[in-house]
Amino acid sequence: MKVCIAYPALNGKASPMLTQNRQFQWMSIGSYIYPLVPAYAATLLAEDGNNVLWHDGIAEQRTYEDFLRELESEKVDIVAFETKTPVVKYHWNIIDDIKERIPEIKTVLYGDHVTALPEETLLRSKTDFVLTGGDYDFSLRGLVRWLRDSSDSPPGGAWWRDDRGEIRSSGPFRLDSDLNSLPFIDRDLTKAHHYYEKWKKREPFRYTMVARDCQWGRCTFCSWTTTYNNFRTQKHTKLLDEVGHLIENYGVKEVFDDSGNFPTGKWTYDFCRGMIERGYSDEILFTCNMKFDLLVKHPDLIDLMVEAGFRKVKSGLESASQATLDMLDKNIKVEDIVEGCKMASRAGLDVQLTIMVGYPWETKSDAQRTVDLARELFDQGYAEMLQATVVIPYPGTPIYEMAQANGWFRFDPAEYERFDMTEPVLTTPDMTPDEVQNMSAQIYKNFLSPRFVVRNIKKIRSWEDISYLARGAVAVGGHIADFWKVRK
Template structure:
């Protein structure tokens, strides 16, 4: 049986969609290619179980729509599986419909956060055959393919939706009982890892790649975040298993930087054992590590140990400088903790990257400006090293989306608009202020104070290359938000 795991061609005049492995979807003029870890594990698992697997990421490989349809025809797969997200779901429905028209026998499957939230919708709007819900869609896709091969011998696990005539039915709720240590290390060649090894603004050193040491966030409560819907329960791989994979990546692929894209990296005893293992194996001298982290989850001593273990880039969600907002979105943070923890991480030699969001329906323009001030202060002081500024988007089924429905906050009914180009929730001020705030924050990168600190931090040629890539990204982000004139809402 032949399976294509696919990101179809979805480029538009808005830019390149950051779809794979993406919690917060954005179109980028200057694309960042994020290695899609769970689909890559799915491909590896299938190959290991004797299936014929084709990896077809049209976004990373710049494949046009017509070439894509020709390639699918040529490959003659039995099943084609796509990761989806709200802003591209309509385009993916169209693609599935054309594929099914050209070959009615071809089976198609969706997975991802949007279809987990709204599994039936895709059956109503497209000819899709299966929807895999929950975050363990690597295990589910293997289960589905084995079942298709041997319907009597292999029963379907919970979480799979399938077409039954005009309707859809499911095998029940998905479970997250799979043992992550049983997964094979990703077959990087099969999944074209080099396509993603350079074009990523977060890497200081290349080639870089991604792993996931856990699924997905041990906090998992932020009301805007869609990934807790995929992974309502947190599981971490064993420290040994993760260290073995890092060693394999260094020794086999000569990877110089690894981003762990677990929603929030494990802390406490797990983190200590992991850092000590990196040091004992000497991996801290060979590879740089990056991860997602929460402010206040690690103290100064912990940050120092992380630095010693090879960590560099830590991505932290600031989200807002207003306590009422932080409480409301369940960040469980105070502004004081944000400032202290960010400063300590930097003083320990780490490079905090902060994410900031604008467009909360309850915030005034003055409050949004408080957030700008905090972001600008952290950057100018050098406590935060880099940043990403975005628009809050309530993805389906998240607590924020539910609140939007209850309070009538949504200004659009079209998923295409959930692409972070502009707010989709009613604001207490003009929506034209949002791109101005985002751009203003990116422009902090051009302040003398910021540039001076960056020059002082240069240690080697990789730093200069990194700053050049980061500079291009900042220009790209300013352009991403420049061309968005607010349009009339419903």
């Protein structure tokens, strides 16, 4: 079968940040995060004897017409793409358009929105199949096998319409596939060179995803809790082998593991020792997502991580208010986050903090405290990078249900296109929507502080550092513009 894994171009407000199914945002300066699960899907399907096309109209900056032409000229049998709340209506229209032009093609949607509301997509569009759950690499392979061989049964979590137009489902999605059985992603097929972190330091840069998705997995705002309800990881030796494969075959110099939360405990100690023993620590820089309470519990691990080539950890500050962290079920104390930042930065690890404003219980002074704490950590050099967003309650998350129960929505929540971070979705006690957006922009304005600028100029040692700072400055300008362009 010919299967196309796609991100069709979207003619929206700017460049859509859709991949990896976390927070969606239209960005003035595009951000192209590697969609790891779809990349695994392409790899598994090719390995299973299918002819696979990878079409990312967003990262490759191709047009929508290009996409339709490619489906037609390549005689694609199945086209599958990831969707998310703010763009699900775009995708319904695209699918209706495709079905109009190529009626015989089968269309598949996956992602957190359709996991939460699978029937809606079948009722409101001509989509043939919805795959729920986060293992849509395994489930897409299962679906293709079912359609191709008709002997197998459909994968768990699949939804479709039968010949009489009635909606059918194969039951709840399953997350019991063995991640150690996955091949290395085919990074040529999936054009991995198109994707990068704005904050990468070295090139070539590549992504990995050793785990799905987070040991904690309970934060009430987190989209990953909709698609993953358990935590699994590959063996540490498999990630070491993959790092070696990337160095040997692509000359990779920086890797970002984009698991929701990097494995911890003995696994990480073993991984770090392996990086040192195999000499990879001298060849690459490594970054991962990690909760600070896990670091604070293992102070000796930080030094080992630095020795193993770790450059940066990304972690959620979310708020300076303990009451907010508790409402979010973050299971962490503000002091632990601050202490984690200090420990990591003193050991030589860069810290990137993600921060949110606009919680429906958050007062202006709460939000200001968050902005102030972020500024303090940044000014002291305990955080090297800040990433700010407005809280968005995606369907399927506990905070979405809380918003429904408490009447927190500012508008009809069926207006999905307004969940695109250009305005708050939730009411706040004493902030206007513009004030919420401006709080986000203020966090980015910390990058303009003289102390930060001087500190970074002092750190310049090479052309690599200059290029890193220049890219950072452009990206920050884009973020400030994104949040400053508040509702008109």
